[in-house]
Amino acid sequence: MRRVILAVTGTIAGLVALLSFKSHAPSLSAAATSGTGAGSSSSSSSSSVPGEFPTGSQAASLSAGETALTGQVADTVYGPVQVQLILRNTKIIKVAVLQQPTNTIHDIQIGEFAFPELISETLKAQSAKIDTVSGASYTSQGYIQSLQSALDHGR
Amino acid sequence: MTGGARPGRLRHAEPVMGTVVSFDVPAWAGPALEDAVRWLHWVDATFSPYRDDSDVSRFGRGSLTLAECAPELAEVLAACADVGARSGGYFTTTPGGRFDPSGYVKGWAIERAAAMLTAAGSAEHSVNGGGDIQCVGDHGPGQPWRVGIADPLRPGCLALVVAGRDFAVATSGVAERGPHIINPHTGRPASGLASVTVVGARLAAADAYATAAFAMGPGARDWLESLDGYEAFAITPDGATWQTTAFRAYLG
Amino acid sequence: MTSLTRQSVPARHAGADAYPGPRQGPRAPRSQGVPHAGPQAHGPVRPPSVPDRKDFGQVSARPVLTVIVLGAAAVIGLWWYSAPAVRGLGGWLTGAGEILGLLAGYGVVVLVALMARLPPLERGIGTDQLARWHAMGGRYVVSVIVAHGLLIVWGYAVQAHTTVVSESATLLTQYPDVLMATVAGFLLLGVGIVSMRAVRRRLRYDTWYYLHLYTYLAIALAFSHQFAVGQSFINNLAARFWWSAMYLTVAVLVLWYRVAVPLRAFARHGYTVIGVKSEGPGVISVYIGGKHLDELAAEPGQFFRWRFLTRALWWSSHPYSLSAAPGTDVLRITVKDIGDHSRALSRLRPGTRVIAEGPYGAFTAGPPGRGVLLLAGGVGITPLRAMFSTLPGPVTLIYRASREQDIVFRDELDAIAAARGATVYYLVGSRAEIGGDPLSPKMLRSLVPGLEQQEAYVCGPSGMISAAVRALRAAGVPRRQIHFESFEF
Numbered sequence: 001m002r003r004v005i006l007a008v009t010g011t012i013a014g015l016v017a018l019l020s021f022k023s024h025a026p027s028l029s030a031a032a033t034s035g036t037g038a039g040s041s042s043s044s045s046s047s048s049v050p051g052e053f054p055t056g057s058q059a060a061s062l063s064a065g066e067t068a069l070t071g072q073v074a075d076t077v078y079g080p081v082q083v084q085l086i087l088r089n090t091k092i093i094k095v096a097v098l099q100q101p102t103n104t105i106h107d108i109q110i111g112e113f114a115f116p117e118l119i120s121e122t123l124k125a126q127s128a129k130i131d132t133v134s135g136a137s138y139t140s141q142g143y144i145q146s147l148q149s150a151l152d153h154g155r
Numbered sequence: 156m157t158g159g160a161r162p163g164r165l166r167h168a169e170p171v172m173g174t175v176v177s178f179d180v181p182a183w184a185g186p187a188l189e190d191a192v193r194w195l196h197w198v199d200a201t202f203s204p205y206r207d208d209s210d211v212s213r214f215g216r217g218s219l220t221l222a223e224c225a226p227e228l229a230e231v232l233a234a235c236a237d238v239g240a241r242s243g244g245y246f247t248t249t250p251g252g253r254f255d256p257s258g259y260v261k262g263w264a265i266e267r268a269a270a271m272l273t274a275a276g277s278a279e280h281s282v283n284g285g286g287d288i289q290c291v292g293d294h295g296p297g298q299p300w301r302v303g304i305a306d307p308l309r310p311g312c313l314a315l316v317v318a319g320r321d322f323a324v325a326t327s328g329v330a331e332r333g334p335h336i337i338n339p340h341t342g343r344p345a346s347g348l349a350s351v352t353v354v355g356a357r358l359a360a361a362d363a364y365a366t367a368a369f370a371m372g373p374g375a376r377d378w379l380e381s382l383d384g385y386e387a388f389a390i391t392p393d394g395a396t397w398q399t400t401a402f403r404a405y406l407g
Numbered sequence: 408m409t410s411l412t413r414q415s416v417p418a419r420h421a422g423a424d425a426y427p428g429p430r431q432g433p434r435a436p437r438s439q440g441v442p443h444a445g446p447q448a449h450g451p452v453r454p455p456s457v458p459d460r461k462d463f464g465q466v467s468a469r470p471v472l473t474v475i476v477l478g479a480a481a482v483i484g485l486w487w488y489s490a491p492a493v494r495g496l497g498g499w500l501t502g503a504g505e506i507l508g509l510l511a512g513y514g515v516v517v518l519v520a521l522m523a524r525l526p527p528l529e530r531g532i533g534t535d536q537l538a539r540w541h542a543m544g545g546r547y548v549v550s551v552i553v554a555h556g557l558l559i560v561w562g563y564a565v566q567a568h569t570t571v572v573s574e575s576a577t578l579l580t581q582y583p584d585v586l587m588a589t590v591a592g593f594l595l596l597g598v599g600i601v602s603m604r605a606v607r608r609r610l611r612y613d614t615w616y617y618l619h620l621y622t623y624l625a626i627a628l629a630f631s632h633q634f635a636v637g638q639s640f641i642n643n644l645a646a647r648f649w650w651s652a653m654y655l656t657v658a659v660l661v662l663w664y665r666v667a668v669p670l671r672a673f674a675r676h677g678y679t680v681i682g683v684k685s686e687g688p689g690v691i692s693v694y695i696g697g698k699h700l701d702e703l704a705a706e707p708g709q710f711f712r713w714r715f716l717t718r719a720l721w722w723s724s725h726p727y728s729l730s731a732a733p734g735t736d737v738l739r740i741t742v743k744d745i746g747d748h749s750r751a752l753s754r755l756r757p758g759t760r761v762i763a764e765g766p767y768g769a770f771t772a773g774p775p776g777r778g779v780l781l782l783a784g785g786v787g788i789t790p791l792r793a794m795f796s797t798l799p800g801p802v803t804l805i806y807r808a809s810r811e812q813d814i815v816f817r818d819e820l821d822a823i824a825a826a827r828g829a830t831v832y833y834l835v836g837s838r839a840e841i842g843g844d845p846l847s848p849k850m851l852r853s854l855v856p857g858l859e860q861q862e863a864y865v866c867g868p869s870g871m872i873s874a875a876v877r878a879l880r881a882a883g884v885p886r887r888q889i890h891f892e893s894f895e896f
Binding site: 003007011014015018019020022023024 | 483486487490491492493494498499502503506507543547551
């Protein structure tokens with residue numbers, strides 16, 4: 001019996017210690033968008049995950065007439081999130097999640113109430129129907145991470 | 156860095172002049188595109204204040220007289236003087252003391268590049284030089300060019316979309332390099348606005364007006380209102396926006 | 408006190424353990440010194456016929472436990488490395504569930520490894536100790552698995568802003584691997600329940616054994632969900648690789664030592680039943696012959712796991728100790744007729760083939776040089792009988808039994824005692840008849856002069872062992888000189 005008590009209390013104490021250390025840790029800093037800008041995110045898992053929001057690189061799956069717009073990485077409480085809009089002839093047909101904290105359905109479940117907000121805000125800005133972007137001047141490096149880059153590369 | 160675009164179109168991104176210039180031209184215009192790209196590189200070599208051997212640098216040092224420089228420099232200086240006068244000195248070729256006409260040169264070079272493409276027979280194209288854009292014609296049958304304006308306070312997001320045909324859009328603002336536009340009257344970085352966008356027929360002027368307006372700060376509103384043929388939209392650091400009266404026409 | 412030697416008061420049948428002789432391996436002798444000279448040498452002065460088992464690889468308990476603990480620490484480190492910041496109730500619950508899940512995935516591998524019949528473990532730690540660890544660890548791991556499941560469901564539900572019921576449904580229906588893992592969890596819980604003493608007592612050993620094999624199925628079912636939904640594995644190819652390597656290694660070891668090695672031994676040694684002999688009422692000895700038995704280097708005190716290839720017996724494997732020193736071509740086991748299995752043994756026909764796994768057990772001759780006391784209770788006489796005939800030096804055997812007829816090998820034991828000048832004491836009779844526990848410190852000291860210097864080997868039912876060990880300690884025998892072998896797996 002004493003061993004049982006020891007095992008139970010030891011396990012609980014260990015869990016509490018581990019988790020409380022992790023709750024003070026900074027969340028993952030927003031990773032810079034990948035070098036290809038409009039392209040795939042390197043952290044996607046290759047397993048196909050069911051659900052409303054397809055994950056992973058969309059480069060391979062775009063058909064003719066489709067373009068993609070990639071937003072910058074947003075640091076959410078669950079980790080970095082990056083969303084890409086797929087357009088066909090300037091109409092949004094799909095939202096692709098390029099970066100999620102991990103590619104499990106669980107995180108997509110969470111995303112199911114986080115992403116619609118993100119999407120409606122994006123729609124409000126009508127970024128779906130632009131041909132080019134005007135903004136403060138960017139360097140070549142800054143270009144890579146920009147929406148303009150996404151438009152130029154038509155991915 | 157050439158990517159796919161609409162059918163029959165060609166998109167190209169060219170690193171030059173310290174930024175990336177994006178082209179959207181007809182598919183057949185490849186050779187003209189190359190000419191335009193060559194022009195931009197020539198402008199870079201001639202006008203870049205960051206190259207010791209450029210005409211601008213040598214002229215600025217005094218090693219060259221104006222007559223010894225490329226004739227385009229004289230043209231640029233004349234235009235700069237004009238805008239400077241119009242803007243009460245807020246547009247200047249000597250920001251922070253050194254000779255640097257870049258506030259005009261970039262827009263002017265892009266505008267010229269677009270003109271070259273027009274001369275080569277293109278009726279629909281756009282050239283975006285690091286955020287300052289000259290659009291020619293329509294974007295597809297009966298469709299205006301739709302230009303998103305980047306939100307300076309939320310990177311990756313757009314604040315607004317403007318639409319038009321045969322027009323230019325130039326934006327000055329706090330960018331990734333941090334405040335780099337100097338208020339000539341205080342000698343310190345301009346900080347009154349987060350960004351200001353000027354829309355009108357030609358990019359050289361729009362670019363210069365946007366640069367001057369940004370240096371002016373909040374006082375730019377009245378000045379921009381007074382300009383003929385050019386309208387503006389601005390975002391303040393706290394996220395509020397204002398626009399000139401006729402700007403509405405461009406809202407997409 | 409020697410009057411007790413020939414006591415023949417009938418007494419009730421000694422409480423025999425419920426199993427027909429299954430026994431664990433014994434605990435390894437504590438003192439494992441290197442042989443060195445000296446009259447009071449700790450080191451073994453072995454008769455040349457007994458090979459020095461220290462030549463074979465063996466590990467003791469502490470390094471193995473250290474390795475297990477370090478492995479657990481590494482597993483926790485894996486979680487730490489890949490876990491995002493923990494936020495909110497949902498984060499805490501899910502984080503705890505993930506840690507426990509990883510520990511469970513590691514724990515089952517350790518549990519299987521303990522039972523993989525790895526020779527260094529069997530020799531160095533002993534089958535009984537390994538089985539005890541396995542049982543304790545098994546209880547812990549099953550509890551951890553249950554907790555893992557509950558915490559994950561709850562944590563996910565909180566994070567996804569749904570109810571626990573709805574989240575359970577989602578988990579079971581949308582993640583195929585999770586459904587399998589849930590089945591596996593219930594299987595393991597079932598095995599755990601069946602292995603509880605209260606339940607196990609009512610089952611036949613073989614029934615219990617085959618139910619326990621479902622743990623392999625459970626582990627296989629649960630494996631994939633670790634990678635499919637495990638936070639620590641999803642984007643970590645190296646982690647998946649090493650985790651799989653760990654599972655694969657243990658699987659290979661199990662197949663090798665529990666399947667391949669016995670079959671190889673079967674082919675090499677050709678174990679065959681030579682004959683069956685009755686040793687007394689309800690006690691039989693089975694003689695098994697074989698070739699090249701010296702290669703086994705079996706020692707008195709060790710046991711084999713025997714699978715007699717008859718229609719009735721081929722599917723069960725039972726451990727029985729050697730009841731005599733192993734010969735060059737014959738082995739003897741002695742079995743009390745208690746259950747179906749032992750009864751069936753009495754009907755074995757000569758020529759029956761046998762698959763024998765072993766030798767196992769660390770309950771063997773330690774370092775003599777000082778006197779040895781063998782304390783047998785009931786069927787525990789079996790391994791001690793083997794040691795009695797081979798141990799050098801002065802040996803005393805105390806044989807405790809409840810009834811006269813429970814004494815086996817009496818003639819053999821008396822003969823051995825006479826031949827080597829050793830003494831046998833038969834303490835027969837129930838406690839009521841004797842008027843107290845004959846295994847008292849006073850009795851032991853009086854029977855065995857110089858008790859404190861002796862190495863004591865105790866074998867018998869677990870109750871008897873506890874009493875005997877207590878008595879020996881009270882009589883002044885240091886802990887490290889007491890070796891015992893317990894009967895319960």
